[in-house]
Structure formats: structure tokens, C-alpha cells
Amino acid sequence: MPGLLLDTLKGTNSSRRPLWLMRQAGRYLPEYRELRSEKGGFLALVYDSEAAAEITLQPLKRFGFDGAILFSDILIVPYAMGQDLQFLAGEGPHLSPRLADSTLASLEMVPERLSPIYRTVELCREQLSPGVTMLGFAGSPWTVATYMVNGEGSRDQHETRAMAYGDPAAFGAIIDAISDVTVEYLIGQAKAGAEAVQLFDSWSGSLAPDEFERWVIAPTAGIVDRFKAACPDVPVIGFPKGAGEKLAAYARETGIDAVGVDETIDPVWAARELPANMPVQGNLDPLLLLSGGQRLEDRVRYVLDCFADRPHVFNLGHGIGKETPIAHVETLLDAVRGWSR
Numbered sequence: 001m002p003g004l005l006l007d008t009l010k011g012t013n014s015s016r017r018p019l020w021l022m023r024q025a026g027r028y029l030p031e032y033r034e035l036r037s038e039k040g041g042f043l044a045l046v047y048d049s050e051a052a053a054e055i056t057l058q059p060l061k062r063f064g065f066d067g068a069i070l071f072s073d074i075l076i077v078p079y080a081m082g083q084d085l086q087f088l089a090g091e092g093p094h095l096s097p098r099l100a101d102s103t104l105a106s107l108e109m110v111p112e113r114l115s116p117i118y119r120t121v122e123l124c125r126e127q128l129s130p131g132v133t134m135l136g137f138a139g140s141p142w143t144v145a146t147y148m149v150n151g152e153g154s155r156d157q158h159e160t161r162a163m164a165y166g167d168p169a170a171f172g173a174i175i176d177a178i179s180d181v182t183v184e185y186l187i188g189q190a191k192a193g194a195e196a197v198q199l200f201d202s203w204s205g206s207l208a209p210d211e212f213e214r215w216v217i218a219p220t221a222g223i224v225d226r227f228k229a230a231c232p233d234v235p236v237i238g239f240p241k242g243a244g245e246k247l248a249a250y251a252r253e254t255g256i257d258a259v260g261v262d263e264t265i266d267p268v269w270a271a272r273e274l275p276a277n278m279p280v281q282g283n284l285d286p287l288l289l290l291s292g293g294q295r296l297e298d299r300v301r302y303v304l305d306c307f308a309d310r311p312h313v314f315n316l317g318h319g320i321g322k323e324t325p326i327a328h329v330e331t332l333l334d335a336v337r338g339w340s341r
Helices: 004-009 030-039 042-046 049-063 076-080 115-127 141-150 158-166 168-192 209-230 244-253 267-273 286-291 294-306 326-337
Strands: 067-069 084-088 092-096 133-139 196-201 236-240 258-261 280-284 312-316
Touching (some): 030 042, 042 084, 049 115, 049 326, 076 168, 115 133, 115 168, 133 141, 133 168, 141 196, 141 209, 158 168, 158 209, 168 196, 209 236, 244 258, 267 280, 267 294, 280 286, 286 294, 294 312
Parallel strands (some): 067 133, 196 236, 236 258, 280 312
Antiparallel strands (some): 084 092
């Protein structure tokens, strides 16, 4: 039983809209906070497959979303490539050694670091109701590379952009290595039960147009092509946050099945400029969900109306904020479920 979300990602324009939220399993949920206080740090949760599956399913039990997104992190790929990964309280993720100071050849693959993630997918799929889509994901090569090179997140990805300009051959080797592991990782998730996957390119907005073509579009197209050769029936959602007007080229040239639209994109523009009949996903501002009120309800209807003539998965423009009230999510659900084209 494919379900509304999977049907939409495969091109069906239904009178109802499927709904899931990026970071829907996380800190805004009291049940998540309770489990994390029992289990310990973030990475420990990710590698406890039973706990990670429970977290993945928590928002489904509370809200009945149309899709469950795997509870994990985009930095599992560099961790499997041999970098050390730590999540420090108040500081976020840290990878070492930084590839700004070291070489790709110094890393030694640790493929067993992917296996618990596949087990989480299996456990989720076993427990999900028929018709609810299991979503896997990975970070896109550019975004993953920004962490691998710099060792942590940065405001403008200065170190990574400088390497891409100054030594494109070395940087290209990093992108290629990430791409190889990402293809393996996504195929593994699909074999474990993921029915659709999303590629997150959270920092794509920092690139100039020609660099975007080189380090976002081209690697993504390569990943999609290889993944589709192995998993032809598993839709791929591409989400290049901050792409702006480059989003249309991304949608046309990467081979993705559906495109995520962040909150900075005018939905009228997106409906007009993106490939005809391509499913779109988005694009409510997470801060509006945090704020709530009549503006939230009005904007939800506006986004739904703008994408009425094509397949549309309702989602946020990025991840839900940790302070978001449960009541606001319930308001969002009512607004989406009460709409029809």
C-alpha cells in the first residue's frame, strides 16, 4: 500500500496533501526529551537502533504524519569515512582531523558505522502502519564537505570555498569520495526499508552560480543516477537550501524526482519556474510555525493554493525549531488536512 506521500512523490496530484516536517523527531517533543535524558548524548541515541527507531516513530504516534524521517545525522557519512565525530553541548558537531589540515588519504573507512543506521530503518519499517512512508536521507556532498574540511559548521563556509577555488583537484577528490559512500549509504537504507530518500544540501546557498553547478548539481546528478540504477522505484527528494534562482536548474539537471523549496523561495515563482508536474515539497517558514496565530493559518493556505496544480508535499522550509509549541503543529495539521484543491 504506497500511501499518499509516496504516491505524491511519484507524481500523483491528489486532492489532499501529504505532510511531514523536517526534524519532526526531536527536541520540541517532550517524549524525545525524556528519552534523551535516559539514554545520553545525541550520537549514542543514533547508534542505539531501538532508541533511534522509537524517536523516529514518536511524531507519528502523536500527529499521524504521512512520512517518518529516519532519526540520524548527515555526518554519519564522514564518520564512516574515518573522521572522528563528537557532538559537544552548546557547540554542535566536531569532526577531526579537519581536511583543511590533513589529507583524504589519511582517513580509513569504517563501514560498520553504517550498519546500525540500516537496522534503525528496518525496525521503523516493521512498526509503521501501512501507507506511511519511511524516509531515509543523507547529506549532499557539498554540505558534508563543508564539515569535513572545516571540522565544524561555519557561517559562510570560508575554508571549504577557499579550498574549492584554490585546489579544485583535491577538493574534487573529497566530493567524489563522499559521493561514493553516499550512494552506498542510500542504497543500504533503501534495502533496509526506506521507500524514499532525501538529499540535504543545507549550505548550497553559499556558492556562486558556476561553483553551484560544479559542486552541487554535478555531484547530485551522479549520486541520483547511481542510486536509481540500483533502486529505480525509490523516489529521491533534492533539497538545496538557499539555492534561490538556481533551484530551477537544480531541479532540471540532477535527475531528482521531487524538489524541496525553502522558505526564502516565492511559491508563485516556484510553481511557475520549476519543471512542469515535478512534485515540490515545502515551504512554510519554521519561525512562522514557532510564532503561530492567524498568519500561520493564512500562510499554510497560501502555500497550498500556490502549488495546487502540481503534486505537493507540505513541509517546512527547513527543520522545526526546538521551542515550537505542540499546539502550533496541531494547528498546522488541521489547516493542511482541511484543505482540498
